[in-house]
Each structure stands twice: as structure tokens, then as C-alpha cells.
Amino acid sequence: MFDQDEKVRTHLDVQTNVQSKTSSKLVSLNLQTIKVACSNCNLRELCMPLGLSSAELDRIDDMVASRRKIKRGSTLFRNGERFSNLYAIRTGFFKTCVASEDGRDQVTGFQMAGEIIGLDGIVNDNHTCDAVALEDAEVCVMPFDRIEDLSREVNALQRHVHKIMSREIVRENGVMLLLGSMRAEERLAAFLLNLVQRLHARGFSQSELVLRMTREEIGSYLGLKLETVSRTFSRFVEDGIVEVKQRHVRIIDTDALKDIVNPRSSH
Amino acid sequence: MFDQDEKVRTHLDVQTNVQSKTSSKLVSLNLQTIKVACSNCNLRELCMPLGLSSAELDRIDDMVASRRKIKRGSTLFRNGERFSNLYAIRTGFFKTCVASEDGRDQVTGFQMAGEIIGLDGIVNDNHTCDAVALEDAEVCVMPFDRIEDLSREVNALQRHVHKIMSREIVRENGVMLLLGSMRAEERLAAFLLNLVQRLHARGFSQSELVLRMTREEIGSYLGLKLETVSRTFSRFVEDGIVEVKQRHVRIIDTDALKDIVNPRSSH
DNA sequence: CGGGACGTTGACGGTCGTCAAAATTAGTGG
DNA sequence: CCACTAATTTTGACGACCGTCAACGTCCCG
Numbered sequence: 049m050f051d052q053d054e055k056v057r058t059h060l061d062v063q064t065n066v067q068s069k070t071s072s073k074l075v076s077l078n079l080q081t082i083k084v085a086c087s088n089c090n091l092r093e094l095c096m097p098l099g100l101s102s103a104e105l106d107r108i109d110d111m112v113a114s115r116r117k118i119k120r121g122s123t124l125f126r127n128g129e130r131f132s133n134l135y136a137i138r139t140g141f142f143k144t145c146v147a148s149e150d151g152r153d154q155v156t157g158f159q160m161a162g163e164i165i166g167l168d169g170i171v172n173d174n175h176t177c178d179a180v181a182l183e184d185a186e187v188c189v190m191p192f193d194r195i196e197d198l199s200r201e202v203n204a205l206q207r208h209v210h211k212i213m214s215r216e217i218v219r220e221n222g223v224m225l226l227l228g229s230m231r232a233e234e235r236l237a238a239f240l241l242n243l244v245q246r247l248h249a250r251g252f253s254q255s256e257l258v259l260r261m262t263r264e265e266i267g268s269y270l271g272l273k274l275e276t277v278s279r280t281f282s283r284f285v286e287d288g289i290v291e292v293k294q295r296h297v298r299i300i301d302t303d304a305l306k307d308i309v310n311p312r313s314s315h
Numbered sequence: 316m317f318d319q320d321e322k323v324r325t326h327l328d329v330q331t332n333v334q335s336k337t338s339s340k341l342v343s344l345n346l347q348t349i350k351v352a353c354s355n356c357n358l359r360e361l362c363m364p365l366g367l368s369s370a371e372l373d374r375i376d377d378m379v380a381s382r383r384k385i386k387r388g389s390t391l392f393r394n395g396e397r398f399s400n401l402y403a404i405r406t407g408f409f410k411t412c413v414a415s416e417d418g419r420d421q422v423t424g425f426q427m428a429g430e431i432i433g434l435d436g437i438v439n440d441n442h443t444c445d446a447v448a449l450e451d452a453e454v455c456v457m458p459f460d461r462i463e464d465l466s467r468e469v470n471a472l473q474r475h476v477h478k479i480m481s482r483e484i485v486r487e488n489g490v491m492l493l494l495g496s497m498r499a500e501e502r503l504a505a506f507l508l509n510l511v512q513r514l515h516a517r518g519f520s521q522s523e524l525v526l527r528m529t530r531e532e533i534g535s536y537l538g539l540k541l542e543t544v545s546r547t548f549s550r551f552v553e554d555g556i557v558e559v560k561q562r563h564v565r566i567i568d569t570d571a572l573k574d575i576v577n578p579r580s581s582h
Numbered sequence: 583c584g585g586g587a588c589g590t591t592g593a594c595g596g597t598c599g600t601c602a603a604a605a606t607t608a609g610t611g612g
Numbered sequence: 613c614c615a616c617t618a619a620t621t622t623t624g625a626c627g628a629c630c631g632t633c634a635a636c637g638t639c640c641c642g
Contacts, residue, residue: 146488150577154492170481200467213480214437220487221413225421227494228538271495310417
């Protein structure tokens with residue numbers, strides 16, 4: 049199915065490791081447990097404001113209290129746990145999900161390196177969703193008190209915090225549009241385009257990706273059953289839009305995907 | 316259908332006017348255009364932090380630059396417009412909606428007195444949704460720059476802004492759960508319970524409400540077609556759970572509604 | 583090599599969308 | 613205040629899309 053499977057695999061394996069670049073670089077520069085420091089983190093442009101003075105950068109470094117490793121399958125935080133930190137994802141991949149009292153649950157998002165999670169906990173000082181690592185991960189732990197203290201003094205940080213929360217609101221608006229008014233094909237196409245776009249912003253391929261989540265998790269996020277996700281993938285393959293080999297996906301025809309999401313633009 | 320239709324109507328008409336209490340009170344205290352002031356606004360506990368010193372309260376008053384009246388059917392802001400203010404709803408009722416490029420649109424929320432809208436605009440300095448008044452409304456205009464300035468100095472305000480944004484994120488998580496995993500009856504039941512709960516928090520009935528939006532708008536919010544909304548209402552009426560007369564709704568059996576949303580808690 | 587998690591595919595049924603028509607209400611202008 | 617038109621709502625018939633149930637296939641990891 050893939051022309052050169054090995055090549056794809058290796059390429060994709062590199063993709064998965066934003067961190068392999070990061071941490072190995074750091075380790076080679078210094079030794080072992082390097083001082084936690086945003087100022088020399090190469091994800092900085094993703095999770096921190098731009099254009100800080102070096103004095104401000106020094107202060108920002110204090111924001112990260114520690115790092116924490118999360119093994120695949122375990123949770124960073126859980127619904128009901130006390131909120132005290134936001135987390136910046138250094139490496140790895142997460143899902144967040146909420147549950148109704150009767151057990152149904154809903155994946156509310158997938159998060160990757162450079163993204164911030166934990167914002168749900170601010171309102172009631174309690175987390176209202178679970179954050180589960182879909183692969184071994186590492187996060188920067190940022191006590192929210194410190195963030196608030198610092199953002200009173202560093203305007204750019206204050207603005208940045210506001211933007212991050214607003215971005216999440218806008219993202220969720222988009223998901224609501226998807227869940228409320230799109231059909232299965234449109235949902236999956238939008239999902240793939242969104243994932244690949246975010247990966248591309250992190251330096252990866254525009255056309256190849258490795259799904260870190262199961263069909264069931266994709267389905268939950270998209271409001272579909274796993275069988276429907278699987279079938280829709282198969283249809284895309286039949287139509288020559290993508291190639292799928294388990295969790296490895298290669299997008300053959302990006303425009304076709306865009307047309308599916310947005311029928312009008314088929315000029 | 317309603318035992319005493321007139322009584323219901325008058326009661327409900329009172330409901331619609333959070334402002335009739337508010338503004339008439341102010342007008343009777345002073346005259347005409349009273350100085351914009353949160354400190355003596357009776358919605359303060361809804362949109363402002365609690366436990367401010369009187370010095371802080373004075374400063375908070377500066378946050379509201381002006382008020383603005385919006386006629387039913389017209390927009391407070393629109394997708395693409397430049398963002399510069401948040402708005403606190405004083406009176407009236409809004410919907411916010413996003414649109415995909417091919418014209419489909421999705422209601423992302425309904426907002427009532429004391430709630431804040433405009434948060435979507437912060438990320439890109441542009442609004443990404445429309446806010447439409449569903450009845451004649453009045454809002455407090457709060458320039459976001461001022462909010463940021465003030466919240467650097469008034470800790471309680473800073474915290475409050477964060478909580479408001481987080482609350483919106485959590486709310487949208489709930490809507491995603493609804494859209495992703497509930498059936499029509501469950502969605503409508505959850506919708507009614509949510510509305511009546513928010514109205515109750517504003518001093519209105521726990522069992523009666525007037526819908527400010529059309530069936531189509533309800534449907535858009537819930538990811539259903541208007542016919543399905545109408546049919547589901549009819550089924551609730553058949554089952555004796557609610558009484559419906561156009562947009563007037565009386566909830567007869569709250570527990571039944573809760574059971575529909577959350578089947579597990581049946582008994 | 584074997585077990586378990588994950589993914590695919592088929593057959594069938596239910597929920598909800600679509601189309602259509604009629605009823606009721608709201609809004610407008612005379 | 614009434615008449616008239618537009619908008620909204622209700623209801624029915626039918627069909628499509630997706631969920632359910634089931635069986636089988638594949639991959640991963642000990």
C-alpha cells in the first residue's frame with residue numbers, strides 16, 4: 049500500500065519525537081538533568097510569548113517549577129483532582145476527556161508538544177476532565193499561582209495567557225461546528241487536516257502522520273462510533289484520497305480532503 | 316394546556332425583564348442616564364468578583380467605558396470584526412454562532428444577563444463568531460486593554476477574568492459531550508435543565524421559562540434539525556414531562572428530565 | 583508462539599434528516 | 613384595530629446515515 053514502507057516508517061518515527069531533537073540536544077550540551085529553562089527550550093515559540101527582553105525571559109524561566117514524565121496510558125490529571133498547575137507539553141501526545149455521570153465519555157481534544165493543558169481546572173480549582181498520555185510524555189509543570197504573579201508584571205505573558213485561553217475557546221467552537229453540522233466524512237477529513245496542519249507547524253510532513261490514538265478515541269472526539277471511523281477511512285482509501293496502514297496515514301490528495309470539509313470550494 | 320394561561324404569561328413576562336428591576340430601580344434612585352457603575356449594579360455578583368474593597372470597587376467602575384443598546388435581531392459584533400471589547404450583558408438575550416465557509420452555521424451558545432461575551436476575539440484580535448441579540452438588549456462595553464491594565468493591579472479581577480474564560484472552556488466541554496454522545500431527547504432535556512438552572516440563579520422560576528430562540532436555533536445549538544426539536548418537545552408533552560405553548564415552557568417533572576439526561580440515576 | 587488489544591467488514595435496524603403540507607403566530611401597514 | 617403576509621411551528625411519510633451486533637483479521641508484546 050505504501051510505496052516504500054520502510055522509508056515511511058522511519059520518517060514517521062522521526063516525526064513522533066519532537067523531543068528526540070529537544071532533549072538529546074540539551075543532553076549533549078550539558079549533562080543529564082539540565083536546569084529547567086524556557087529560555088533555551090526550542091518549543092518556546094510554541095508555548096511562550098514572543099519578543100521578550102532577556103530580563104523578562106529570565107523571569108519566565110521561574111514559571112516552570114519542574115518537569116514530570118507521564119507513561120503512556122497514565123493520567124497527568126484526572127476529573128475531580130485539585131487544580132494547581134498548568135502543563136506545557138514538552139514531548140508526547142495527550143487526550144483530554146470528560147465523562148457524564150452515567151459513564152459515557154467524550155474525548156474533548158488531542159494535545160501535542162508545545163500546547164498547554166489544564167485550563168479547565170481554573171474555574172473551580174478542580175479539574176473537570178482527564179488528561180491521558182497516549183504515548184510516553186514529558187510536561188513542564190507551571191504552578192498557576194506563579195503564572196498569575198508573573199503575568200501581573202510581564203505584560204506579554206499576561207496577554208499570552210489570555211490568548212491561550214481564548215484560542216482554546218475558539219478551537220472548541222470549531223469542534224462544536226463539526227459535531228453539530230458535519231457528516232462522518234466531513235468530520236474525519238477535518239480531523240486529518242487539523243492534525244497534519246499542527247504537525248506541520250512543528251516541522252513535520254504535510255502529508256504523512258502517525259495517529260497516536262485508537263479508532264475509538266477518534267470516534268469519541270468526532271462523535272462517531274469506531275466502526276464508522278474505520279469505514280470512513282476505508283472509503284477515503286478507495287477514493288485514493290489517503291493511504292492507511294494501521295495508524296500510519298499518508299494524505300494523497302489534500303485538496304480532496306478540503307473539498308470534503310468545505311464542499312463549496314470545489315469551484 | 317396551561318391551567319391558567321394568563322397567570323403563566325404574566326409571570327413569564329416578568330421573567331424576561333431582569334432589566335425592568337434593574338433599570339427602573341436605578342432610574343427611580345437617580346434620574347435618566349445614571350453614571351455607569353458596577354459598584355451599584357445588581358448584576359455585579361454575576362459578572363464581577365466578590366469581596367472587593369471599596370477602593371477596588373471604585374477602580375472596577377472605570378472598566379465599563381459605556382453602555383450600548385442592541386435591537387433584537389442586530390449584532391453586537393460579527394465574525395471578522397476587530398476585537399477590542401468584552402461585553403457584560405445587562406439585559407436581553409444573545410446567541411453566538413460560528414459559520415463554516417460554505418454557509419452552514421452553528422449556534423455555539425446562548426447568553427443572558429450577567430454573562431460575558433466576546434472572549435473569542437482575544438486570540439487574533441478579531442472576532443470569530445457573531446453575537447446576535449434575540450431580544451432588545453443592553454450591554455456594558457469593557458475595553459479589553461483596560462481590563463488587562465486593571466487586572467494587573469487588582470488581583471481579584473485577574474483571577475476573575477481567568478475564571479470566566481475557564482468557565483467558558485468547561486461549558487464548551489459539556490456541549491461537546493452533549494453533541495458527541497447524546498440522543499435527541501437527552502440533548503433537549505439537558506438544554507432545558509441548563510436554561511432553567513441559569514434563570515433560577517437570576518431569581519426566576521425553576522419550572523417555567525420563555526424560550527428566546529426559535530426551534531431552528533435550538534436545533535443548531537443541539538446539532539438537530541428544527542423538526543426533530545419540535546417532535547421531541549411533542550414527545551415530552553405526551554409523556555407529561557413539560558407543557559409547551561409556543562415558546563412558553565413549563566417543566567412538570569424535573570426528575571424525569573434529569574433521568575433522560577442521565578439514565579443511570581433513575582430512582 | 584499465543585493471547586489480547588485493535589482494526590476491518592458485513593448485515594441489519596433505528597434515529598434522525600429531508601421533503602412537504604398545513605396550522606398557528608407574529609409582524610406590518612393600512 | 614384589523615387584514616394580510618411572512619415567519620415559525622407542527623405533523624406525516626419516507627429514506628439515508630450511522631449505530632449495533634457479530635465475525636474475522638491483524639498487530640503487538642510478553
